[in-house]
Amino acid sequence: MAADPARRREALRIGLQGLKLPESQVLAALNLWDQDYAVTQPAALAEYVKDLSQRLAYSIEERHQLRVALYVAIARHDGRMIPSAPPPMPAPRNGTPPATAAAPVAAARPPSPPAYTVFAFMAGEMLKAVNRDGLGSVDxxxxxxxxxxxxxxxxxxxxxxxxxxxRQVAGLETLSTHPAGGFGAAMHAIYAAAAEAIGPTEADRQLARAVNSAETLPEAQAFSPRRLL
Structure with missing residues (x-):
C-alpha cells in the first residue's frame, strides 16, 4: 500500500522534532521533503537522509542518529512503510495439519568454483553486519x-x-561462473559501501572477521580470501 503523504510528512516532523532541532531546521527539512521527495520519490528515505545530512553538515554519528530517528518515527506513525507478515493459516478443526505436496527433488548442482564460494561467503558476512545495524543502514x-x-x-x-x-531479492548465484579476477573489485565496492553505511571502523572490523572466517572454508585452500583485499 502506498504511503499517505500527510501521514508520512507528520511522521517525519515527529522524528525531526525528537532530535531537538531548532524549529527553523525542522521547517527547512520538511520543505526539502515537500519539494524534492514527497511527490516524486516518497520512498527514497535513504536519499533524503543523505541529502539532509549534507545540508546540515552532519558527521557520520549525527547522520546515523538522524536516520534512526526518522525510521523509528515512520515505523511508529506510518506503519505502512514496513510490510506486515502474512497471517498464519488457520488450523483445521480436527487438529490434523493439512497435507502438503511433496517437494520436487532438486537436480544436483555442480560444485561452485572456489573463488566464487569465498567471495559469496565474505560478501554475505558484510551484508549480515549491515543488516544488524538496521533498516536505514541497509538502504x-x-x-x-x-x-x-x-x-x-x-x-x-x-x-x-x-x-x-x-536489496535481498536474489542471491549471488548468477556470478558463480564469473572470472575469478573480477571478484576483488566487487569486494572493494562492497567494503566501501559498508564503510558508508556502518562507518569505516566497523566496516574494517567486519571485513577482518569475514576474512578470518572464510579462511576456514575448504575452498580457501584453492583461493585465499586475502586475494579479495
Whole structure:
C-alpha cells in the first residue's frame, strides 16, 4: 500500500522534532521533503537522509542518529512503510495439519568454483553486519553500493547481481561462473559501501572477521580470501 503523504510528512516532523532541532531546521527539512521527495520519490528515505545530512553538515554519528530517528518515527506513525507478515493459516478443526505436496527433488548442482564460494561467503558476512545495524543502514548500503560499482566499472551483469543481492531479492548465484579476477573489485565496492553505511571502523572490523572466517572454508585452500583485499 502506498504511503499517505500527510501521514508520512507528520511522521517525519515527529522524528525531526525528537532530535531537538531548532524549529527553523525542522521547517527547512520538511520543505526539502515537500519539494524534492514527497511527490516524486516518497520512498527514497535513504536519499533524503543523505541529502539532509549534507545540508546540515552532519558527521557520520549525527547522520546515523538522524536516520534512526526518522525510521523509528515512520515505523511508529506510518506503519505502512514496513510490510506486515502474512497471517498464519488457520488450523483445521480436527487438529490434523493439512497435507502438503511433496517437494520436487532438486537436480544436483555442480560444485561452485572456489573463488566464487569465498567471495559469496565474505560478501554475505558484510551484508549480515549491515543488516544488524538496521533498516536505514541497509538502504544506505544499497545506495552506496550502486555508486561504488559504477566507480569500479564492474561488468553490467555483476552490477545487476549485486544490486539485487543488496536489496535481498536474489542471491549471488548468477556470478558463480564469473572470472575469478573480477571478484576483488566487487569486494572493494562492497567494503566501501559498508564503510558508508556502518562507518569505516566497523566496516574494517567486519571485513577482518569475514576474512578470518572464510579462511576456514575448504575452498580457501584453492583461493585465499586475502586475494579479495
Amino acid at each position: 544506505d548500503f544499497t545506495l552506496a553500493l550502486e555508486q561504488h560499482c559504477s566507480a569500479q566499472r564492474l561488468p553490467v551483469d555483476m552490477v545487476v547481481a549485486l544490486n539485487r543481492w543488496s
